[in-house]
Amino acid sequence: MKKLFLNLALLLLASALFAQITVTNATFPSVGDSLKTATDFTPNGIVISSPGGPQIWDFTSLGVNAQQVTVFRAASEGAAFANFPNAELVTIGQAGAETYYNVSATSFENLGFSGTDPTGGLPVQTEFKFNPPVPERIAPLNFIDIHMPESSVNVAFSLADIPGGVLDSLGIPTNFVDSIRIKVTASRIELVDAYGTLAIPGGTYEVLREKRTEYTDTRIEIHLPPPINWFDVTNQAGAGAGFGKDTTISYLFISNTEKEIIATVTTDVGGTTPQQVTFKDNGVLSGTNDPVSAKQVVSVLPNPVGDVARFEFKNWEPGNYDLRIFDMQGKMVLENNLQLNGNQTEPIQCGPLPAGTYFYQIIHVDGKLVGTGRFIKQG
Known part of the structure; x- marks a missing residue:
């Protein structure tokens, strides 16, 4: 049993190409x-x-x-x-x-x-x-x-x-x-x-x-x-x-x-x-599942995307953010700095990216992860 879990652990380690957190x-x-x-x-x-x-x-x-x-x-x-x-x-x-x-x-x-x-x-x-x-x-x-x-x-x-x-x-x-x-x-x-x-x-x-x-x-x-x-x-x-x-x-x-x-x-x-x-419980839903306050939302349009992806932001606090895009192997392939304030659309050039699935993160200037998602790039 222990050998089985050791082998699984080694297999998982091989996929660790992206920094993981340590819980203290x-x-x-x-x-x-x-x-x-x-x-x-x-x-x-x-x-x-x-x-x-x-x-x-x-x-x-x-x-x-x-x-x-x-x-x-x-x-x-x-x-x-x-x-x-x-x-x-x-x-x-x-x-x-x-x-x-x-x-x-x-x-x-x-x-x-x-x-x-x-x-x-x-x-x-x-x-x-x-x-x-x-x-x-x-x-x-x-x-x-x-x-x-x-x-x-x-x-x-x-x-x-x-x-x-x-x-x-x-x-x-x-x-x-x-x-x-x-x-x-x-x-x-x-x-x-x-x-x-x-x-x-x-x-x-x-x-x-x-x-x-x-x-x-x-x-x-x-x-x-x-x-x-x-x-x-x-x-x-x-x-x-x-x-x-x-x-x-x-x-x-x-x-x-x-x-x-x-x-x-x-x-x-x-x-x-x-x-x-x-x-x-972050307090955004009541017992009847009704939202109690607006939350920051990010979406990508169209999805799948072509040469340009439109990142649409709603209800965002004013500030400086980093948009980071990763491929399926966890390698960062694109990074853009964004100045956000409320509702706005940011066009992101994706033409050089190969066809495939990509993940994105939105990072506040203080280093906090505040948004994530994925999109598909067409060939």
């Missing part, structure tokens, strides 16, 4: 941070591209079905802090559920949880710790990095702590049972397989794409008198209750400037069909 620990959450995200449960037009780079991803079609603000507090503000003495941060959900985190120079780790059990189908107040802690973010993070974290949870409940009828509804016998135990094992393959620029509603970012494949096995056991002791009843409970084996594939688009993950695309088990996308 400056993007780790800290006390007082409020991370704003939105989720589209029915994404359209989102394509999972092949590994490599540089790439341009256009997720501006995303809508908003749900919005969330995650506030990171000092761990000491949590009610269960005494049981997580190594924690530095805590998030507290609307129902009082607490998640504790440890932050180091190289890792942002999930230590555990206090609240209603999220591991399976049991509405039981519990507290558990990951062993070892689960790394949510790693730094420094670079193209072709590979990580393979593993963790487990093992937590037992007295039968008296479980609401009446819950086990019966799952088909789990309770005669002679005094307690139950939930065991979760999880392993994850994290491969930074692509890099480029990502556009979402309200912003464009340079990113690394990390593919995460997570394998979980959630078991439920009942405690019976000797000589049986712990007995696995996962099959009786069934996968519908959240027990059994599962595989989750997601793609994380991570920037080196923002604390939110720019986008997390959760796919089907084949890893190709997006099922939902959670993305950084």
Whole structure:
């Protein structure tokens, strides 16, 4: 398995002809941070591209079905802090559920949880710790990095702590049972397989794409008198209750400037069909997907282009910008300086360019990437 990923890493390295970002620990959450995200449960037009780079991803079609603000507090503000003495941060959900985190120079780790059990189908107040802690973010993070974290949870409940009828509804016998135990094992393959620029509603970012494949096995056991002791009843409970084996594939688009993950695309088990996308909420869409403010737009007309491409700019802040055009190998083939102010059209001479597909970037004078796109040059 490791040899396979090494070979893939070498293949990806061969395509690294364009400077990629390095994600540092400056993007780790800290006390007082409020991370704003939105989720589209029915994404359209989102394509999972092949590994490599540089790439341009256009997720501006995303809508908003749900919005969330995650506030990171000092761990000491949590009610269960005494049981997580190594924690530095805590998030507290609307129902009082607490998640504790440890932050180091190289890792942002999930230590555990206090609240209603999220591991399976049991509405039981519990507290558990990951062993070892689960790394949510790693730094420094670079193209072709590979990580393979593993963790487990093992937590037992007295039968008296479980609401009446819950086990019966799952088909789990309770005669002679005094307690139950939930065991979760999880392993994850994290491969930074692509890099480029990502556009979402309200912003464009340079990113690394990390593919995460997570394998979980959630078991439920009942405690019976000797000589049986712990007995696995996962099959009786069934996968519908959240027990059994599962595989989750997601793609994380991570920037080196923002604390939110720019986008997390959760796919089907084949890893190709997006099922939902959670993305950084820049405040340009409401919960009904109505725009709340004008945003900078750039388009190329006609497309495909001939000898001259018309770059049309709308709602641009006054300033000095660089237009950079790259071929499919990531080589910059043209650069123009532009003075933009509001709405205007800039003709760009493309006659010398060979026929093919080209990517472009708009860079503000301060070095920030503010626009991307692609066009086709006719022969």
